[in-house]
Amino acid sequence: GAVVSQHPSWVICKSGTSVKIECRSLDFQATTMFWYRQFPKQSLMLMATSNEGSKATYEQGVEKDKFLINHASLTLSTLTVTSAHPEDSSFYICSARPSGSRASYEQYFGPGTRLTVT
């Protein structure tokens, strides 16, 4: 149980184009999902918290107009990197927190998406 998928697992795009990454909780509902970015050999950097049916909360320094997050259902959140530039190349990981009860503090991670902008 508690499986989170991400699609695509890797993507290469040209500078100036937009890329959408999907995050799905496969066997549970998630009111809250998180989006992280991770640079090589560094820890997770939280980008934003996504709550179903409401606007995402972005961390300081993260451009909300560049990283568009939509959490349209209890099992799906999407991250769109708009007008991508080479510096946006990174490993993006989502996580989902099961709705309700004590277990709601746990979060389960997706396998990550490797984005390369050329």
Next chain:
Amino acid sequence: EDQVTQSPEALRLQEGESSSLNCSYTVSGLRGLFWYRQDPGKGPEFLFTLYSAGEEKEKERLKATLTKKESFLHITAPKPEDSATYLCAVQGSGGSYIPTFGRGTSLIVHP
């Protein structure tokens, strides 16, 4: 502000050489302490949740323990496949529902 410090940053062990990873934390009202394993190029894999001091959980060669100030992840007779980065995170009750992560311990187990 919740804080998590993991030590050591890196640890090299010989196969079968048991050891412990440390996660020291400060939090206002602990709602949960979490351990994850992350392999290169993959998302973190959930291992354990600990809720209160004195609690212990085990999974194969891993055992997690919790006190009011720190958690240990004990690795007994490790194998090369245990090589990974181990992440610790805490969730406090201070109003934010965002967990705080440590920087991780990179473990390498040599055959």
